[in-house]
Amino acid sequence: MTGKPEVLFVCVHNAGRSQMAAALLAHHADGAVDVRSAGSAPADSINPAVQEAMAEIGLDLSREVPKKLTTDAVEAADVVITMGCGDACPVFPGKRYLDWQLEDPAGKGVEDVRPIRDEIDRRVRELLTELLAAEA
Numbered sequence: 780m781t782g783k784p785e786v787l788f789v790c791v792h793n794a795g796r797s798q799m800a801a802a803l804l805a806h807h808a809d810g811a812v813d814v815r816s817a818g819s820a821p822a823d824s825i826n827p828a829v830q831e832a833m834a835e836i837g838l839d840l841s842r843e844v845p846k847k848l849t850t851d852a853v854e855a856a857d858v859v860i861t862m863g864c865g866d867a868c869p870v871f872p873g874k875r876y877l878d879w880q881l882e883d884p885a886g887k888g889v890e891d892v893r894p895i896r897d898e899i900d901r902r903v904r905e906l907l908t909e910l911l912a913a914e915a
Contacts (some may be wrong), residue, residue: 833896
């Protein structure tokens with residue numbers, strides 16, 4: 780990686796897991812990492828229970844919208860983290876790929892989304908520590 784690392788989070792609908800991960804990494808990185816998220820089949824809007832769970836920890840997703848995964852987004856990323864998007868994510872040589880097996884928050888209430896959010900937060904913090912150590 781040269782310069783500021785760029786991380787792309789990908790899930791199917793870009794309405795839950797990848798949005799939470801992107802918001803958490805952007806929050807914790809405080810500008811030290813470029814963060815994007817996308818979906819292989821984006822939903823129309825962010826999952827309301829995800830918005831509520833994130834608002835509980837002070838992160839507002841109300842202005843976020845699901846985005847379509849593009850080849851350009853993958854090419855620009857140093858690290859691509861997939862969350863259940865299967866083979867929809869293009870693979871490029873020289874990229875670091877991680878697949879985070881996480882429960883899908885779709886159709887769940889906020890009480891069931893909280894543990895998913897907390898697990899994503901734990902993984903995001905670990906990733907950030909690795910990325911910052913690599914930059915040092």
